[in-house]
Amino acid sequence: MKLKGFSFSAVEAGIRYAGRLDLGLVYSDIPCVTAGVFTTNQVKAAPVLIDKERLKGGYAQAILVNSGCANACTGEKGMEAARVTSAILSMSLNIPETMIQLASTGVIGEQLNVAAFERSIPKLVEGLSPDNFELVAKAIMTTDTVQKIAQKTVNIGDKEIKLIGMAKGAGMIMPNMATMLAFVITDARIIFPELHKSLAHGVARTFNRITIDGDTSTNDMVLVMANGAAENRWIDGDSAGDRKVFQDALEEVLMDLALQIVSDGEGATKAITVRVCGAKEEDQAERIARTVANSSLVKTAFFGEDANWGRIMAAMGRSGVKFSPDRVDIAFGDAVLVKKGLGLGKEAEQAATQVLKEKNFTVSIDLNDGKADAEVYTCDFSIDYVKINADYRS
Amino acid sequence: MKLKGFSFSAVEAGIRYAGRLDLGLVYSDIPCVTAGVFTTNQVKAAPVLIDKERLKGGYAQAILVNSGCANACTGEKGMEAARVTSAILSMSLNIPETMIQLASTGVIGEQLNVAAFERSIPKLVEGLSPDNFELVAKAIMTTDTVQKIAQKTVNIGDKEIKLIGMAKGAGMIMPNMATMLAFVITDARIIFPELHKSLAHGVARTFNRITIDGDTSTNDMVLVMANGAAENRWIDGDSAGDRKVFQDALEEVLMDLALQIVSDGEGATKAITVRVCGAKEEDQAERIARTVANSSLVKTAFFGEDANWGRIMAAMGRSGVKFSPDRVDIAFGDAVLVKKGLGLGKEAEQAATQVLKEKNFTVSIDLNDGKADAEVYTCDFSIDYVKINADYRS
Numbered sequence: 001m002k003l004k005g006f007s008f009s010a011v012e013a014g015i016r017y018a019g020r021l022d023l024g025l026v027y028s029d030i031p032c033v034t035a036g037v038f039t040t041n042q043v044k045a046a047p048v049l050i051d052k053e054r055l056k057g058g059y060a061q062a063i064l065v066n067s068g069c070a071n072a073c074t075g076e077k078g079m080e081a082a083r084v085t086s087a088i089l090s091m092s093l094n095i096p097e098t099m100i101q102l103a104s105t106g107v108i109g110e111q112l113n114v115a116a117f118e119r120s121i122p123k124l125v126e127g128l129s130p131d132n133f134e135l136v137a138k139a140i141m142t143t144d145t146v147q148k149i150a151q152k153t154v155n156i157g158d159k160e161i162k163l164i165g166m167a168k169g170a171g172m173i174m175p176n177m178a179t180m181l182a183f184v185i186t187d188a189r190i191i192f193p194e195l196h197k198s199l200a201h202g203v204a205r206t207f208n209r210i211t212i213d214g215d216t217s218t219n220d221m222v223l224v225m226a227n228g229a230a231e232n233r234w235i236d237g238d239s240a241g242d243r244k245v246f247q248d249a250l251e252e253v254l255m256d257l258a259l260q261i262v263s264d265g266e267g268a269t270k271a272i273t274v275r276v277c278g279a280k281e282e283d284q285a286e287r288i289a290r291t292v293a294n295s296s297l298v299k300t301a302f303f304g305e306d307a308n309w310g311r312i313m314a315a316m317g318r319s320g321v322k323f324s325p326d327r328v329d330i331a332f333g334d335a336v337l338v339k340k341g342l343g344l345g346k347e348a349e350q351a352a353t354q355v356l357k358e359k360n361f362t363v364s365i366d367l368n369d370g371k372a373d374a375e376v377y378t379c380d381f382s383i384d385y386v387k388i389n390a391d392y393r394s
Numbered sequence: 395m396k397l398k399g400f401s402f403s404a405v406e407a408g409i410r411y412a413g414r415l416d417l418g419l420v421y422s423d424i425p426c427v428t429a430g431v432f433t434t435n436q437v438k439a440a441p442v443l444i445d446k447e448r449l450k451g452g453y454a455q456a457i458l459v460n461s462g463c464a465n466a467c468t469g470e471k472g473m474e475a476a477r478v479t480s481a482i483l484s485m486s487l488n489i490p491e492t493m494i495q496l497a498s499t500g501v502i503g504e505q506l507n508v509a510a511f512e513r514s515i516p517k518l519v520e521g522l523s524p525d526n527f528e529l530v531a532k533a534i535m536t537t538d539t540v541q542k543i544a545q546k547t548v549n550i551g552d553k554e555i556k557l558i559g560m561a562k563g564a565g566m567i568m569p570n571m572a573t574m575l576a577f578v579i580t581d582a583r584i585i586f587p588e589l590h591k592s593l594a595h596g597v598a599r600t601f602n603r604i605t606i607d608g609d610t611s612t613n614d615m616v617l618v619m620a621n622g623a624a625e626n627r628w629i630d631g632d633s634a635g636d637r638k639v640f641q642d643a644l645e646e647v648l649m650d651l652a653l654q655i656v657s658d659g660e661g662a663t664k665a666i667t668v669r670v671c672g673a674k675e676e677d678q679a680e681r682i683a684r685t686v687a688n689s690s691l692v693k694t695a696f697f698g699e700d701a702n703w704g705r706i707m708a709a710m711g712r713s714g715v716k717f718s719p720d721r722v723d724i725a726f727g728d729a730v731l732v733k734k735g736l737g738l739g740k741e742a743e744q745a746a747t748q749v750l751k752e753k754n755f756t757v758s759i760d761l762n763d764g765k766a767d768a769e770v771y772t773c774d775f776s777i778d779y780v781k782i783n784a785d786y787r788s
Contacts, residue, residue: 043711043719073707075720075736108704109737218708296690300780310502313467314612317437325437326469342469343503386694386777 001133001151001164004229005029006185008132010139013120015113016068016106023117024139025089025124026063026183031099032225034060035196037203039220045072046082046112047102048221054098058192060225061099063183064089067142067168069106069113070179072218081112088118092125105142105168105179105219137166140181144169144264150256154249156242159232161188165253169261179217180207182257188246189228190235198247199224206254209286210262210377211293224250262377263360267384270302273362277373284321285374288365291319292376299381307352309338312365329366332356395527395545395558398623399423400579402526404533407514409507410462410500417511418533419483419518420457420577425493426619428454429590431597433614439466440476440506441496442615448492452586454619455493457577458483461536461562463500463507464573466612475506482512486519499536499562499573499613531560534575538563538658544650548643550636553626555582559647563655573611574601576651578644583622584629588637593618596645600652603680604771605687618644656771657754661778664696667756671767678715679768682759685713686770693775701746703732706757723760726750 006028013023036055038048054060064085071078082102090097104112137147148167153160165184190198203222235242263271274293279285292298295315301308309330316323330338333355337348355361400422407417430449432442448454458479465472476496484491498506531541542561547554559578584592597616629636657665668687673679686692689709695702703724710717724732727749731742749755 041708041711042716043707070704073704073719073732073735073737075734108702108708109732218704218711296779303780308502310464310467310612313437314435314502317435317612322436325467338467338503340469341467343467381780383777383780385690386697386775386780 001149002130003162003164003185004187005227007128007130008136009124009127009129010132010135011120011124011127013066013116015066015116021135021139022067023120023124024065024136025128026136026185026225027093027128028061028185028225028227030227031059031061032227033058033190033192033195034101034223034225035192035199036101036221036223037199039217041218043073043218045070045104045219046074046078047071047104048219049079050082050086051101051221054101057098059099060101061095062089062093063101063103063223063225065103065136065140065181067105067140069104069110070108070219071104071112072108074109074111077111081114084114085112085117088121089125092121101223103181103219103221105140105181108218133164133166140166140168142168143266146260146264148257148260148264150253150260152249152253154245156188156230156232156235156245159230161186161230161232161246163188163249163253165257167257167261169264179219180261181220182207182222182254184222184224184250184253186224186226187229188226188235189230189232190226190246191237194235194237194243195224195226198243198250201247202251202254205251206258209375210258211290222254259377262379265379267382267387268379269382270358270380271360272302272378272380273375274365274378275362275373275375276365276367278367278369279372279374280370282372282374285372286376287321288316288319288323289374289376291315292363292365293378296381299378302356302380303382305353305356307332307337307349307356309343312363313341316365323367323369327368329368331364333358333361395543396524397556397558397579398581399621401522401524402530403518403521403523404526404529405514405518405521407460407510409460409510415529415533416461417514417518418459418530419522420530420579420619421487421522422455422579422619422621424621425453425455426621427452427584427586427589428495428617428619429586429593430495430615430617431593433611435612437467437612439464439498439613440468440472441465441498442613443473444476444480445495445615448495451492453493454495455489456483456487457495457497457617459497459530459534459575461499461534463498463504464502464613465498465506466502468503468505471505475508478508479506479511482515483519486515495617497575497613497615499534499575502612527558527560534560534562536562537660540654540658542651542654542658544647544654546643546647548639550582550624550626550629550639553624555580555624555626555640557582557643557647559651561651561655563658573613574655575614576601576616576648578616578618578647580618580620581623582620582629582640583624583626584620584640585631588629588631589618589620592637592641592644595641596648599645600648603769604652604656605684616648653771656773659773661776661781662773663776664752664774665754666696666772666774667769668759668772669756669767669769670759670761672761672763673766673768674764676766676768679766680770681715682710682713682717683768683770685709686757686759687772690775693772696750696774697776699747699750701726701731701743701750703737706759707735710759717761717763721762723762725758727752727755
C-alpha cells in the first residue's frame with residue numbers, strides 16, 4: 001500500500017529483544033491535519049499524555065511507534081524519555097517536535113530504553129520509503145499473529161481520495177495489556193474539526209465496540225493524518241454530504257481493522273458479533289451487548305461450542321439495563337433457540353450448536369421492547385488466552 | 395455438626411444424573427425466624443421468586459435444595475414445577491407450603507424434573523436425622539472439590555448460642571453460572587428485623603466481596619434460620635450490644651464460607667485478598683478492589699506467578715474512581731513493589747514474585763488519599779477455569 005506524500009520505515013532497534021522489528025516511523029512530506037482518540041483509562045502512558053497535548057494544534061507530520069515498552073507508570077522520567085526520543089527524531093527529520101506523535105506498546109512500569117532510540121533513529125530515517133507501509137504494520141505486531149491493514153477509496157466531487165490504515169491488536173511480545181494502536185493516513189483535504197468528528201464517530205462505532213477481555217490499556221490510541229494531496233474540494237463545516245462520504249469511508253477502514261483485531265484476539269478461535277435489537281435506547285442495547293460480549297462464562301461456552309443460552313440470559317440480567325426476560329428472543333446465526341425467554345428444546349439447540357462451529361457468527365438478542373439496536377464484537381475465551389497471559393515475561 | 399431442633403437429609407434423586415446426592419433437606423421442628431438475601435440479577439430463578447415472596451412472613455421451617463437443574467428461564471411452567479415440589483414436601487412434612495424455602499442450582503433453561511422429586515421426597519423425609527448436616531453440605535456440592543461448612547459459638551448473656559453453616563461455590567456438575575448457595579442455622583432467639591439486618595450487613599461484607607469471574611448467578615441465595623432453642627434473652631431492637639455479638643458471629647461464619655468458596659473457585663490455584671486503603675470513601679475503595687479482582691489480565695498474571703503490577707494499575711485506571719496514579723503504593727504480602735506510582739525495580743519484583751508462589755496472599759493498594767478501605771476476595775484464573783467452563787455438558 002502507498003499514499004502520495006507519505007513514506008515509512010521500520011528497524012530492529014533492540015528496545016527489549018534483539019532481532020525483531022520494534023521501531024516504526026510514518027512520515028508525511030508536509031504537515032497533516034491530524035486527529036486522535038486516546039484511551040479513557042485514568043492511567044495514561046507518557047506518549048498518550050504528550051500526543052494529546054500536541055494534537056491541540058491539530059497538525060502532525062510523523063508518528064514514531066515502538067513495541068517492547070509501554071512507557072506507562074514511569075513518572076516524570078518516562079515523560080522525559082519520550083520527549084528525548086522525539087527531540088532526536090525532530091533533529092533527524094528537521095521538523096518541529098510538536099509535529100511528532102509518539103506511540104508505545106509493551107510492558108508497563110519499565111523505563112524506556114532511550115539508548116536504543118538514539119542508536120536506531122538515524123537508520124530509521126534513512127530507511128524511509130513510500131513502499132514500506134507493510135513494514136511498519138509488521139513492526140507494531142507483537143503477539144498479533146497476522147499484520148492488520150485496510151484500505152478504502154471514495155470520490156469527493158471529481159477527485160478520488162484514499163485511506164489506508166494499520167493496526168495492532170490484543171497482544172504484545174509480552175502481553176501486558178490488550179493495547180490497541182491504529183494509524184490511518186489519507187490524502188483527503190479536510191479541516192481539523194471535521195476530521196476529528198469523523199474519527200470520534202467512527203471509533204465509537206468500531207474500536208469502542210470490540211472487546212477481548214474487558215480490560216482497557218494505558219496506551220490505546222487511534223490517529224488519522226490527512227495531507228490533502230488528493231486536492232479534493234475542502235471538506236469543511238459547510239459540506240455535510242462530503243463529510244458523510246469521508247466519514248463512512250473512515251468508519252469502514254476502522255471497522256475492517258477492528259474486526260481483524262478481534263479475529264486475532266489472544267488465543268481466539270472465533271470472532272463473534274453480539275447484536276442486541278428491540279431496545280428502547282441504543283445505549284441500553286450497547287450495554288447489554290457489551291456485558292454479554294465480556295462475560296467469561298459466555299466466552300468459554302463459545303470456545304466449547306456449547307449453545308448455552310442460559311449464560312447469555314444471566315449476563316443480560318446483570319447488565320444494569322431493565323428488560324423483560326419473558327420477551328427475549330435469542331438466535332445464533334439463523335438458528336433461533338429462545339423465544340419469549342424460553343428455550344425451544346433440543347432440536348433448536350442442535351441447530352445453534354452447528355452455528356457455533358463456524359469461525360464467525362452473530363448472536364442476535366431481541367428484547368422486543370423498542371426499535372434501538374447496537375452491535376459489539378468479541379472473540380471466544382480459550383485455554384490459549386490463559387496460557388499467553390500467564391506465561392508473560394517467562 | 396449438630397444443632398438442637400434441626401435435622402437433615404439428602405438422597406440421590408436422579409434429577410439430572412444417577413448415583414449422585416442431588417436433593418437435600420434442612421428441617422426445623424418448629425418455625426424459625428428466617429431471613430434471606432437473594433441474587434440481584436434481573437433474571438431470577440423460580441425458587442428465588444418464590445422464596446422472596448414467602449419470606450415476607452419472616453418464618454420458614456424447611457429448605458429443599460436440589461442440584462442439576464437451576465429452574466431458571468423456565469417461565470410459568472418452572473414456577474408451577476417449583477410449587478409442586480414444595481406442595482409434595484409440605485404434605486410429607488405436614489407443614490404449610492409457605493414454610494418451605496426452595497433452592498436450585500444447575501443448568502439454566504431446562505424444566506425441573508418434577509417426577510424425580512415426587513419419587514424421592516418420601517425417602518428424603520424418612521432419612522431426616524440430626525446427624526446428617528454434612529450429608530446436605532455434600533448434596534449441594536457440584537464441581538466444588540470440597541464441602542464447605544463453618545461454625546461459631548458465642549455467648550448472649552448467660553446462654554451459649556451456636557451458628558452452623560454450609561455453602562456451595564463457584565462450580566456445578568455442569569458449570570453454568572457460579573451459583574452460590576449458603577444456609578446458616580442458629581439456635582439464637584432473635585426477632586426478624588434484627589436477623590435480617592445482621593444478614594444483610596454480613597453478606598455485604600463477605601459474599602458480596604468475593605468474585606470468581608464477575609458473573610452473577612440467577613440462583614444465588616443466602617438463608618439464615620433461627621429457632622430460638624438457645625433460650626437467650628431476645629435479641630431485639632433494644633439490644634444493640636447483643637445484636638452486635640450475634641452479627642459478628644454470623645459475619646464470621648459467612649466469611650469463613652465465602653473464603654472457602656474462593657479457595658475452591660473453578661480451576662483456582664490461589665486465594666487472593668485485594669485490599670485497597672487510603673481511599674476517600676469506602677465504596678471507592680471497594681470499586682477499585684473489585685475492578686482489580688475481576689480483571690482477567692490480573693488474574694492470569696497471578697496464575698502465572700508474575701508480579702505484573704502494571705496490569706493492576708491499568709485495572710485501577712478503568713474502575714471509574716478518581717485517584718492520583720503518582721500517589722499509589724502497591725505491595726504483595728509484605729513485599730512493596732510500587733511507591734508513588736513507580737516500580738521499585740528488579741529486587742522488589744523478585745520479592746513480590748516469591749509472595750505469588752503462596753496459596754494465599756494479599757495485594758495491598760494504598761491510594762494515599764484518605765482513610766477509607768475495603769477488601770475483595772478472589773482467586774487466580776487458570777487454564778482449568780477455561781477447561782471446566784468450555785467442557786460443560788460434554
